[in-house]
Amino acid sequence: MAILAQLVTSFIATSAFGIIFNAPKQTLVKCGLIGMGGWLIYFLLEDYSDNAILATLAATIFIAVISQVLAKYYKTPVIIFSVAGVIPLVPGGLSYDAMRNFVENDYNTAIGLAAKVLMLAGAIAFGLVFSEVINQVIQKINRYRARI
Amino acid sequence: MENQVEATYEIMEVCLLAGKIMLQSGAETYRVEDTMMRIASSFGIEKTHSYVTPTGIIFSAEGTEPTKTKLIRISERSTDLKKVAMVNSISRRISSGDANLKEALEQLEEVDSLDVTFPFRIQVAAASLASGCFMIMFRGGWNDFIPAMISGGIGYLSFVYFHRFVPIKFFSEFLASFMIGLLSFLFVKIGVGHQLDKIVIGSVMTLVPGLLVTNAIRDLMAGHLVSGLSKGAEAFLTAFAIGAGIAVVLSFL
Numbered sequence: 048m049a050i051l052a053q054l055v056t057s058f059i060a061t062s063a064f065g066i067i068f069n070a071p072k073q074t075l076v077k078c079g080l081i082g083m084g085g086w087l088i089y090f091l092l093e094d095y096s097d098n099a100i101l102a103t104l105a106a107t108i109f110i111a112v113i114s115q116v117l118a119k120y121y122k123t124p125v126i127i128f129s130v131a132g133v134i135p136l137v138p139g140g141l142s143y144d145a146m147r148n149f150v151e152n153d154y155n156t157a158i159g160l161a162a163k164v165l166m167l168a169g170a171i172a173f174g175l176v177f178s179e180v181i182n183q184v185i186q187k188i189n190r191y192r193a194r195i
Numbered sequence: 196m197e198n199q200v201e202a203t204y205e206i207m208e209v210c211l212l213a214g215k216i217m218l219q220s221g222a223e224t225y226r227v228e229d230t231m232m233r234i235a236s237s238f239g240i241e242k243t244h245s246y247v248t249p250t251g252i253i254f255s256a257e258g259t260e261p262t263k264t265k266l267i268r269i270s271e272r273s274t275d276l277k278k279v280a281m282v283n284s285i286s287r288r289i290s291s292g293d294a295n296l297k298e299a300l301e302q303l304e305e306v307d308s309l310d311v312t313f314p315f316r317i318q319v320a321a322a323s324l325a326s327g328c329f330m331i332m333f334r335g336g337w338n339d340f341i342p343a344m345i346s347g348g349i350g351y352l353s354f355v356y357f358h359r360f361v362p363i364k365f366f367s368e369f370l371a372s373f374m375i376g377l378l379s380f381l382f383v384k385i386g387v388g389h390q391l392d393k394i395v396i397g398s399v400m401t402l403v404p405g406l407l408v409t410n411a412i413r414d415l416m417a418g419h420l421v422s423g424l425s426k427g428a429e430a431f432l433t434a435f436a437i438g439a440g441i442a443v444v445l446s447f448l
Contacts, residue, residue, distance in 0.1 A: 052331060060328035063321035067351075067401065068221075069312050070276040086332065124283050126223060127276045130406060139403035140333055140396040146438020151446065164408070172412035 050090070057086035057135055065131040074127055077117060081132035085110040089136055099163075100170050103136050107174025110136075115182050129175065138167040203263055205296055206238045207256055209289075211267050212303045214245070214252050216282050221274035223410065224419045227252070230286050234299075237290045248422045249429070274406065277311045315355070322401045323348025330397025335390055339397075342379065342388035347398030350375035354402060365436045368402055372440030375399055380444055395441060404433040 061082025065075045085106040092102035114128035142164045148157035210231040217227045228245045231254060235243045242257035249272065255264035285302050288294040294302065312318070326347020327340045335343070354371035361367050375398045382388035407430035415423035 056328035056331040060325045060332065063325035063328070065276075066313050066321035067318055067325070068274045068276050069278075071280055122284075122287065123280050124222065124226060126221075126226070127280055130274075130276065133409060134400075134406070135329070135332060137403070137406070137409060139400050142408070142434050143396055143399050143403060143437060143441070146434050147442055147445070149435075150438050150442035165412075168408040168412050171409045172416055175409070175413055176416050 050087075053090050054083055054087060058083040060135060061086075061131050064134045068130060070127055070131060071123075074121075074123070078128060078131040081110055081113055081117075081128055082135055084113070085132050086135045100166055103167055104170045104174050106136055107133060107171045108178055111175045111178035112181075115178055125179075133171055133175070136167075136171055138164045141167065199258075200260060200263075202296075203240065203256055203258060203260070205300070206235060206240055207254060207263065207265050209238075209296060209300050209303060210234045210243075211252060211254055211265055212300070212307065213282050213286060214247065214254065215267055215269060216278055216303065216307050218247065218249070218252065218269050219272055220276070220278040220282075221272065221406075222279045224248075224414050224422045225417055226279075230282070234286055234289050237292070238296060247419075249425050275312065278306060278309075281306045281311075318355075319348050319352050322351035325401055326350075326398040328397075329400040330393050333393055333396055335393030335397060339388050339390055339394050342382040343394045343397040346375050346378040346382065346394060347401060349378060350398050351401045365432055368433055368436040369440045371402055372399060372437040373443055374440075375402075376441040376444030399437055399441070402433075402437055404430040407433065 058079045062075050062079035064082075065078040070078055088109050089102045089106040092105055093099055096102065110132040111125075111129055114125050114132065117128050118125040141160055145157050145160035145164055148154075148160060213234055214227050214231045217230060222230075224247050227247045231245050231252075232243050235256060240256045240258060244255050244257075246253040250269055252267045252269065253264065254267075255262055282303065285294065285299060285306070289299050313321075323344040327344035330339055330343035331337065350371050353374045354367055357367035357370045358364065361370075376395060379388060379391055379394040379398065382394065383391045388394050407426055411423050411426035411430055413423075414420075414426060417423075
């Protein structure tokens, strides 16, 4: 039941972010589905292993790979599909928490949280770059084969 | 000779306009550079250099005649994925030879002047829906759904309105998060809301610079050191503004 609620809310939240980012209308549902898939992976993995960084990385790679495939199919920039999908994974709540602790003079907690924010954002960025690199390697191999 | 110089300038004009629209709409740095180079090479300028930062583009084209360089300043940035897609499709048409220089310039100018955003009330509705849903995703209870929706929607609304009067983004973010903190506090005080932290985190999500942080690190990884660092600075300022706005409420009430 909890998972069902998570699925529905992540779908709505991601599509709503698509509207805020002004994604083209016909991609909104796809954005929502991508976000839902990513969040499902994150939610299950985080529950299972208690490691938010690993869960974020896995979810981001899923989102990025699907976005690459869709972008190639619909001939649009990858960013349109990946941006909204990544939003639920972004450590917004955590960075808010860190800042709040900074402002309340609790520097020790704040720095720990800020480091975690950086690690999570790094995991997302790494996942995005990783899938792009894989995509380029596959293209290069295909081109190499075509030449032979 | 004279004609050729003229033509090079026109090609650069098209490249820079495309780059400007993409950068203002939130495209990644490497995509902006890549698009400008592709457009230039499909019009016959093979050797180009571009230097893209979040606040400006420098673009130079080498040819047989002396190298020409142009600079364009970017002052306003937002996220508008539709325009990125539109410029991308124009650039594809140029590469495949379906659009000549004049057509491309006209189409780009049209995209630049176009306002293709969703109606404002739909954006606010989306922001408030997203706030409520994020509250659930951060394991809040369903009894906080409506308070999170209201404070998130009003937070986004006030961010956009303040930003119209105050041109400094930092300040309007501060005021918007102050509003969110105040509203959430009031909801909890009168008993409509229950968990203050969850409501605040959910409603703040629409303002949080999550995309900026991710893009900053991504740019750094790709070797765009200057734009990565400056995006990181922008993200830090935004996060600071939001945290400060909430903290003002929490420490004074």
